[in-house]
Amino acid sequence: xxxxxxxxxxxxASARNLRRKPRWGETIIQALLFFSGFxxxxxxxxxxxxxxxxxxxxxxxxxVNLLASxxxxxxxxxxxxxxxxxxxxxxxxxxxIAMTIAxxxxxxxxxxxxxxxxxxxxxxxxxxxxxxxxxxxxxxxYFALTFMTPILREIFGxxxxxxxxxxxxxxxxxxxxxxxxxSMTEDALSAVPRSLREAAYGMGATKLEVALQVVVxxxxxxxAAAVIVGVSRAIGETxxxxxxxxxxxxxxxxxxxGAETITGHVVRISGGDLSYDSIDYNSIFALGLLLxxxxxxxxxxxxxxxxxxxxxxx
Amino acid sequence: MKxxxxxxxxxxxxxxxxxxxxxxxxIFQASTIVGIIALIALLFNVIDGSxxxxxxxxxxxxxxxxxxxxxxxxxxxxxxxxxxxxxxSSGAYNKLENEKPFESRxxxxxxxxxxxxxIRPQIVAVWKLWxxxxxxxxxxxxxxxxxxxxxxxxxxxxxxxFVSRPQTSEPLTAGVRTAxxxxxxxxxxTILLAFPIGVGAAIYLEEYAFDNxxxxxxxxxxxxxxxxxxxxxxxxxxxxxxxxxxxLTSGKMFGLVNLTSENGRTVLSAGLTLGLLVLPIIIINAQxxxxxxxxxxxxxxxxxxxxxxxxxxxxxxxxxxxxxxxGTILAISRAIGETxxxxxxGASTAISFDPxxxxxxxxxxxxxxxxxxxRPQDEFRSLxxxxxxxxxxxxxxxxxxxxxxxxxFSRRF
Numbered sequence: 001x002x003x004x005x006x007x008x009x010x011x012x013a014s015a016r017n018l019r020r021k022p023r024w025g026e027t028i029i030q031a032l033l034f035f036s037g038f039x040x041x042x043x044x045x046x047x048x049x050x051x052x053x054x055x056x057x058x059x060x061x062x063x064v065n066l067l068a069s070x071x072x073x074x075x076x077x078x079x080x081x082x083x084x085x086x087x088x089x090x091x092x093x094x095x096x097i098a099m100t101i102a103x104x105x106x107x108x109x110x111x112x113x114x115x116x117x118x119x120x121x122x123x124x125x126x127x128x129x130x131x132x133x134x135x136x137x138x139x140x141x142y143f144a145l146t147f148m149t150p151i152l153r154e155i156f157g158x159x160x161x162x163x164x165x166x167x168x169x170x171x172x173x174x175x176x177x178x179x180x181x182x183s184m185t186e187d188a189l190s191a192v193p194r195s196l197r198e199a200a201y202g203m204g205a206t207k208l209e210v211a212l213q214v215v216v217x218x219x220x221x222x223x224a225a226a227v228i229v230g231v232s233r234a235i236g237e238t239x240x241x242x243x244x245x246x247x248x249x250x251x252x253x254x255x256x257x258g259a260e261t262i263t264g265h266v267v268r269i270s271g272g273d274l275s276y277d278s279i280d281y282n283s284i285f286a287l288g289l290l291l292x293x294x295x296x297x298x299x300x301x302x303x304x305x306x307x308x309x310x311x312x313x314x
Numbered sequence: 315m316k317x318x319x320x321x322x323x324x325x326x327x328x329x330x331x332x333x334x335x336x337x338x339x340x341i342f343q344a345s346t347i348v349g350i351i352a353l354i355a356l357l358f359n360v361i362d363g364s365x366x367x368x369x370x371x372x373x374x375x376x377x378x379x380x381x382x383x384x385x386x387x388x389x390x391x392x393x394x395x396x397x398x399x400x401x402x403s404s405g406a407y408n409k410l411e412n413e414k415p416f417e418s419r420x421x422x423x424x425x426x427x428x429x430x431x432x433i434r435p436q437i438v439a440v441w442k443l444w445x446x447x448x449x450x451x452x453x454x455x456x457x458x459x460x461x462x463x464x465x466x467x468x469x470x471x472x473x474x475x476f477v478s479r480p481q482t483s484e485p486l487t488a489g490v491r492t493a494x495x496x497x498x499x500x501x502x503x504t505i506l507l508a509f510p511i512g513v514g515a516a517i518y519l520e521e522y523a524f525d526n527x528x529x530x531x532x533x534x535x536x537x538x539x540x541x542x543x544x545x546x547x548x549x550x551x552x553x554x555x556x557x558x559x560x561x562l563t564s565g566k567m568f569g570l571v572n573l574t575s576e577n578g579r580t581v582l583s584a585g586l587t588l589g590l591l592v593l594p595i596i597i598i599n600a601q602x603x604x605x606x607x608x609x610x611x612x613x614x615x616x617x618x619x620x621x622x623x624x625x626x627x628x629x630x631x632x633x634x635x636x637x638x639x640x641g642t643i644l645a646i647s648r649a650i651g652e653t654x655x656x657x658x659x660g661a662s663t664a665i666s667f668d669p670x671x672x673x674x675x676x677x678x679x680x681x682x683x684x685x686x687x688x689r690p691q692d693e694f695r696s697l698x699x700x701x702x703x704x705x706x707x708x709x710x711x712x713x714x715x716x717x718x719x720x721x722x723f724s725r726r727f
Binding site for chain 1: 331332334335338339341342343344345346348349350352353355356359360363510511512513514515517518519522523529531532534535536537538539541542543544545546548549550552553554557558590593594597621622623644647648650651652653654657658660680683684687688695698699702705706709713
């Protein structure tokens with residue numbers, strides 16, 4: 001009888017010991033970690049809320065009319081003209097010029113690195129690309145203004161090419177984006193399994209045919225994502241255009257004259273002490289919100305492409 | 315019969331296909347070379363601007379300032395002070411005395427003042443390194459013809475003095491000490507914000523988070539934030555840190571109001587803004603480092619009865635730390651080079667005093683480069699080139715330390 005109760009007691013005690021104990025330290029730490037993880041949501045909410053709030057104030061100002069700003073082609077805040085197109089066209093133009101440089105060059109380099117280069121050459125070249133990618137953009141701005149612009153002016157004539165022009169900013173932006181596109185494309189190409197290449201060689205394909213007709217199509221989703229990320233980067237790029245593309249919005253498609261991009265405009269008017277609640281102050285929030293949404297959509301599209309169209313190999 | 319025809323067709327075609335292959339191979343290789351040339355051109359251009367001939371005219375000929383045959387550059391501090399006293403108006407002299415008493419100034423500092431205030435060399439022409447090396451004779455002839463009064467010197471814009479002097483508006487005596495200190499102060503707050511939160515978020519996402527909608531949103535959000543243009547962070551910083559949190563970032567909350575920081579455009583605001591900017595990069599890098607720690611280590615730790623946090627703290631983190639630190643250094647070097655967000659947050663354009671507290675006004679190295687590049691005069695472009703070299707050396711040493719860290723401490727499982 002006594003033995004039985006003892007046994008029961010032991011059973012109870014061991015059951016209690018195995019039960020999960022509340023560990024307050026662990027819980028607090030976990031809460032802190034969750035807060036850290038959640039912190040980035042605050043950043044996004046902060047961007048959407050603050051930028052949205054001030055942008056709304058901007059559109060409520062009597063001088064500003066959303067319809068007019070989408071349909072007119074003059075951005076002159078001091079006389080109350082807020083046509084967004086001059087800023088948008090010059091942004092599109094620098095981006096276009098940058099991508100015409102960066103896409104073909106970046107892909108050629110990526111194909112060369114992943115399909116042709118020996119491991120030694122690759123180990124030599126990849127650091128070069130990493131260095132290019134690590135140089136601050138203001139240095140590229142200096143490069144555009146003091147190197148690319150004089151070259152353009154030599155080639156096309158000094159009276160054709162202005163000192164500040166979107167062409168030289170776009171070209172240098174292409175060099176800036178080149179390493180980004182190269183490394184993303186090369187990652188996509190290297191992820192294509194060896195067996196596909198071997199099969200193509202087995203059919204008698206040349207090296208080029210394997211690269212362009214087998215490997216590149218198989219990696220197309222990754223390449224498309226690289227291009228989109230490159231475009232998004234070019235649209236948001238600031239210092240090159242702030243230094244080299246010129247001050248003052250200009251509705252033109254001529255790459256040899258100065259024209260201000262969205263980012264360049266924000267930097268110029270916010271340099272110096274901008275007074276709160278002025279129309280300039282509110283306008284940079286509207287422009288920032290525009291940039292945020294353009295790049296957000298591009299990034300989401302690029303992630304969707306990767307997820308939807310990725311060829312999964314074993 | 316048919317088979318032979320196919321083989322022949324194959325062979326006929328083969329030459330052409332191989333030739334096309336060679337052409338494209340050359341194209342691929344040429345593109346790579348173009349990339350390398352771009353890097354070389356960029357570096358060459360910066361070095362080209364950092365050295366070269368400078369022609370300058372002195373407002374007052376230094377020879378006339380000699381006392382008893384002792385040239386001005388060899389005079390003692392007392393002689394220089396009396397020279398200042400006799401040459402400057404008493405108002406200007408007293409102002410200098412008020413800024414910093416002459417007794418506590420060094421001889422070099424006083425000599426600097428003599429050069430700035432009395433001799434006042436004015437740059438009349440600047441040449442880059444390449445023409446200075448290849449056309450030295452022509453440059454001398456031009457100077458002799460156009461500026462007979464001018465003195466021609468081969469100048470290295472990047473000197474020890476350039477790094478250690480504060481910023482001034484005179485190109486010959488300007489330096490980047492203010493900007494370097496501003497960069498370091500800013501980065502300090504960037505690290506204080508981004509490192510703990512970034513590593514915490516990475517631990518949460520890799521070790522604690524279940525695969526549910528909330529955590530998927532957090533992860534997607536971090537990936538998207540990494541692609542947001544830096545200038546948008548600047549605008550966010552302007553709205554939140556500079557304006558909404560002004561009592562905190564200007565130091566009013568702590569009763570630290572001084573004349574230099576009457577608003578929130580301070581080192582603290584800038585550092586926090588950059589902290590938000592690099593946070594997603596740090597999280598993504600730290601996640602990769604934590605993911606690389608093999609599962610067996612965690613299981614062994616649980617097996618001996620460790621709790622989750624004990625496992626993370628004593629086994630996962632130590633093994634992931636080299637990777638986390640490497641990623642953090644790379645993110646920080648990105649922050650050091652950032653310009654656009656700081657312009658928007660409101661970096662000061664011309665300050666000559668060093669930042670001394672979180673609530674100081676500031677300028678940073680990239681801001682300084684931007685300011686000098688935007689000036690149309692060649693001498694400021696040369697200053698910009700020299701500061702770019704300083705910045706690149708700083709970044710290169712950081713990246714080198716990241717690579718060393720990776721090679722020295724990384725473990726392979």
